[in-house]
Each structure stands twice: as C-alpha cells, then as structure tokens.
Amino acid sequence: MPARAGQVRVLLPAGRTAVRGILNVTPDSFYDGGRHAGLDAALAHARTMLAEGADVLDVGGESTRPGSHPISADEECARVVPVIAALRRETDRAISVDTSKAGVAAEALAHGADVVNDVSAGRGDSAMLAVVAEHGAAVVLMHMRGTPATMQAAPHYDDVVAEVRAFLQARAEAAHAAGIPLDRIWIDPGIGFGKRRVDNLALLAELRALTTLGFPVLVGASRKRFLAADGDDAPAARLAASLAAATLAAAQGAAIVRVHDVGATRRALAVADAVTRASHRAD
Ligand code: HH2
Numbered sequence: 001m002p003a004r005a006g007q008v009r010v011l012l013p014a015g016r017t018a019v020r021g022i023l024n025v026t027p028d029s030f031y032d033g034g035r036h037a038g039l040d041a042a043l044a045h046a047r048t049m050l051a052e053g054a055d056v057l058d059v060g061g062e063s064t065r066p067g068s069h070p071i072s073a074d075e076e077c078a079r080v081v082p083v084i085a086a087l088r089r090e091t092d093r094a095i096s097v098d099t100s101k102a103g104v105a106a107e108a109l110a111h112g113a114d115v116v117n118d119v120s121a122g123r124g125d126s127a128m129l130a131v132v133a134e135h136g137a138a139v140v141l142m143h144m145r146g147t148p149a150t151m152q153a154a155p156h157y158d159d160v161v162a163e164v165r166a167f168l169q170a171r172a173e174a175a176h177a178a179g180i181p182l183d184r185i186w187i188d189p190g191i192g193f194g195k196r197r198v199d200n201l202a203l204l205a206e207l208r209a210l211t212t213l214g215f216p217v218l219v220g221a222s223r224k225r226f227l228a229a230d231g232d233d234a235p236a237a238r239l240a241a242s243l244a245a246a247t248l249a250a251a252q253g254a255a256i257v258r259v260h261d262v263g264a265t266r267r268a269l270a271v272a273d274a275v276t277r278a279s280h281r282a283d
Helices: 037-052 075-090 102-110 128-134 159-177 198-205 239-251 264-280
Strands: 019-023 054-058 094-096 115-119 136-143 185-188 257-259
Touching: 019 037, 019 075, 019 264, 037 054, 037 075, 037 159, 054 075, 054 264, 075 094, 075 102, 102 115, 102 128, 128 136, 128 257, 136 159, 159 185, 159 198, 159 264, 239 257, 239 264, 257 264
Parallel strands: 019 054, 019 257, 054 094, 094 115, 115 136, 136 185
Antiparallel strands: none
C-alpha cells in the first residue's frame, strides 16, 4: 500500500547519503535532453535508476539550464504527470517533481509525487508554498540568482556563502510560515544557478555553513559546467568529476545528492559514507 504523500517516502535513509536520480522528460536539458522524452523511454530509465538504488526520482519537464526559457504549465504537465502517475503504480520510492509552477506541482502531487523541487524556492509562483503545505508534501528550496534565462550573465557576490545561507534561511522561514512542517523542508545552494565557478567551489567547500541551518542539504553538481576539466569539455565527459563532487558534498554534510548517474554515485558514496562513519567513531 503506497504511503500518503510526505508521510513515509520522504524520510532520508539512515547512516548514508541519499541519491536522487534525475529523470528529465525534456527535449533540451543540458545533458540528457531528448533521451527520456516519451513515457516508455522515461519509465525505462526510471526503472534502471531504481534498480541502481535511487532513493528518490526527480521528474522534470522544463529545462532550467543557463539561457533556457519557461514553457507553459499545460506543456509541462503533459510531460511530467503521465510519468509520475505510472511511476507511482510501480514503486514506493519517493517521487519528486522539478517545477516552479504551483499548478504543475498540484497536478503532480495529486498523481502521486511526494516532493516538490522548486529551483525558485517558492518565489516563481506565489501559490507554490501553500500547494505544498496543503498536500502534506516536502519541498526543496534552491538558491538561484536571477532566472535561468539571465542568471549566468554577470553573477557577482561579496560573500557567496553568507548570501546563499541568508537566502535559504529566509525561504525556509517563508515555507514554514506557509504551513510546511520543518521536517519537510530541504535546502540547496543551487550549484550553477547564477554562479561563477569560484562561487560553486566555495559553496561546496563551505557546505557546513548551510547544514548548520538545521535542514537537510541537497547538492546538484552532476555533469555541470564548473566541473569541466579545461573549460570546454562536454557534459558526457564529466562523470569522474561528478563523482568527485558528490563524494566531497557528502563529506561536507550533504544529505542528498541529485545525480544523472545513480549506480556509479551509490558506489562512490558507499566509500564516502563509510569514511564519515569511521571518523565519527573515532571522535
Ligand atoms: N539542477 C538542475 C535542475 N534542478 N534542482 C535542484 N534542487 N538542484 C539543482 O542543482 C538542480 C535542480 C539542472 O540540472 P538538470 O536537471 O540536469 O538540467 P536541465 O535544467 O537542463 O534540465
């Protein structure tokens, strides 16, 4: 019997870093655009990620890569809702919908999603936080400077870690004020969203500054441009770098990593998590 949204499935696994598998049903995502568009292809990839040990599947219908533009809510629903409804019939694992639109979130939650992953942290649609609260769902609140269309134009911070921390604290307070329980709020520094390479690296290095806010921290670094070896390699060449980033994020206290490569990441994190447990024993 599947659990009710937000009741059981959103709990994080004990003693290890959770892995959230990315399922983009989009034609234009920066790495996997077009590969899983269509119900059959999406479900096949979802089953692979579940078999590889994904704790959560994050279903997205709109690319938020730098320079991308929003699509309509109807188009987004048509992409994600059939996938979520079909997945709900197949698995008790948590399902997240990656959207900034309250209408899409409501449809996805009604069809079995447990979590709303909102890269705008509830600012993109004023109804979003109330929709999450009404459904008893969990929310990921992510930091972004600007919008995907413009965010990489000229990002600048005086103190990126302090500014991201203050933003996430304020958004978590807004989510709680809207009726979302504290234990259903997760935060995310938004790697690559309106940030220079140096900003992304500083956020990973000082992730502990975010974990002290008291919410599980999610990190999504998988295949992103700041991992490029010489600035111009393709996302397909960034697996090893992505595993390094996921491992370092886990070591710095990330509770969840959002990745394209579930099996490889689970294997890398098994080592990272074992080292973390061993170091805690030695304390
Ligand atoms: N990154 C992307 C999309 N959603 N959500 C969270 N919480 N954190 C992230 O870092 C994050 C996210 C971008 O990656 P991807 O989904 O692979 O690409 P695209 O936006 O082109 O579909």
